[in-house]
Structures are given as C-alpha cells and as structure tokens.
Amino acid sequence: MSTAQNKAIALEFYQAFDNGSVEQAKKIIAANFIAHTTGASQPLDFDGFIEYGLMMRNAFPDGKHTFADVIVENDKVVTRGTFSGTHAGELLGFPPTGQQVEFAVMHIDQIVDGKVVEHWGQADIMALMQQLGILPPSM
Template sequence: MSDKVNVRRILTEAFSKGDTEVLDELMTEDFVNHNAPPGMDTSREGVKSVIKIERQGFPDLKAEIIRDFEDGEYVIQHVKLTGTHKGLVFGAEPTGRVISWNEIHIAKVRDGKVSDHWACNDLHVLMIQLGQIAPPDTSAFRRENAGS
C-alpha cells in the first residue's frame, strides 16, 4: 500500500468516522504534530484529542481530500472539512449551520507510518462561521472598485 493511501486513512477513518484507534496503526510511536493547538499534546494522543473535540462540535464531520500527492518521504494533502455545528467547539455554542474550511497537511512518512505532521488551516474562516471573530471590513475595497 502506498504512503499516500495510508495517510488518507487518517482523514477518512479517524477524522470522518471518529475511529481514533486507527492512529496507533498509522502513526509512529514518536509521532510529532508540529502544528498542535497551543496547550495540546503534540503526540498522536493529542491528535486523538483534537479529533474528539472537532467531532463533539461537528458530529457529522467529513474530510474530503481535494488533492494529495507524494514527494519522497512526504505526503501533501489539500483537504476540505465540512460538518454541522451541533455541539460546543472552540468556545462556540451550537449554531446548527453547516460549516466548512480548508486545510493543507504535510506528513513525513517513515516505514509506512506518519512520523511528523505540519499543517496550514483556514482557522479564520472557521472562526468567522462560528461567530467567534468578525469578518474583515471590506467596505473601502468595495467603494474603490464600485466604478470599475
């Protein structure tokens, strides 16, 4: 099985289905999440906690892999996450709205298992949809381009 297929399972089985135990099979013992939320464990146990928190807020959370590819020992993924906001998450009370955001994941693979993880997330988009931060004021831009 290719490294890309193994890394996909983290999203399809752990995040989308809530099967956090699969991470024991897919991540090394010394796994490090270099983009763990502040105060969270950087090990695979920390990833399990993140999944539980996200699925508490979005019980129907679904990770859609837009594109992924391998480059040597790395697997890079562009992912869209979507879920209905039915529970408390990131300090936001449930809104009942369908929320979606994008992420880029970089996984370093060693002997078929993920040893390191880095990510870039559209957290500002997520937090705006949750009502935790205000959207940026674009009125000046709209005025400047109104006559175009």
C-alpha cells in the first residue's frame, strides 16, 4: 500500500471510533491485531481493544481526535494531537462528572494489507485525571 493509502486507513480508524462506528472500525482492524495502550499491563487483542474503544465511547460519547501531525513512513502512521470530549459516562470506575476534557495523545499504527495490525497509543492520563478532579492540578 502507498503511504497515502496507509495515512487514509489510519485516519479512518480514528474517525470510526469518533463516530461511534464500531462496525466500521472492525472492517479495518486485522484479526490478529495487537494494541499497546497507556495503563494496560498487557497488550490488548482485537476483542480487548474493541471493548476499550466502547468504554471510551461510553465515557466520552462526543469524544473526538484532532491531529496536529500525521507522519507516514512505509507501513507506520504516527499521529500527534488531542482527544477531547465530555465526561458523560463511567470511566475506570469513576462516575461521570460532566467535565469537558482535552488531553494530548500520540499513536503509532502499523498498516499491513489495508488493515491496522498493531497500535501503540500514549495519552496524557495525568492531565485527564486532573481535568476530571480525580487528581489535584499540577503546580
């Protein structure tokens, strides 16, 4: 696949989750998919990642990725930007706060044969927890 095609597939991957379209996301995630995400002690498989995506969608039903940079080299797509949304559902045992949040995210997605096969995702969880009032603001 070309770098332009890989970029389009990666952006479609995030757009599918932002739109709450799990079925669309499933079409572009490989069956042998592996995800490495912030806070997870073990990599997530296909089903685990879908569950994670649904948990985030429930917690932030209006959640949206905005990317400042999208860099493609060969089969890897790097995205850097923010995730924003309203905390309207339970998140990791914390009840909804109604707070608007925005925190930094960085991802690397490997695309093979038109499917996302591996995902590495980092998020500024400290900023998220501070915005939700779970942690005190930093000094």
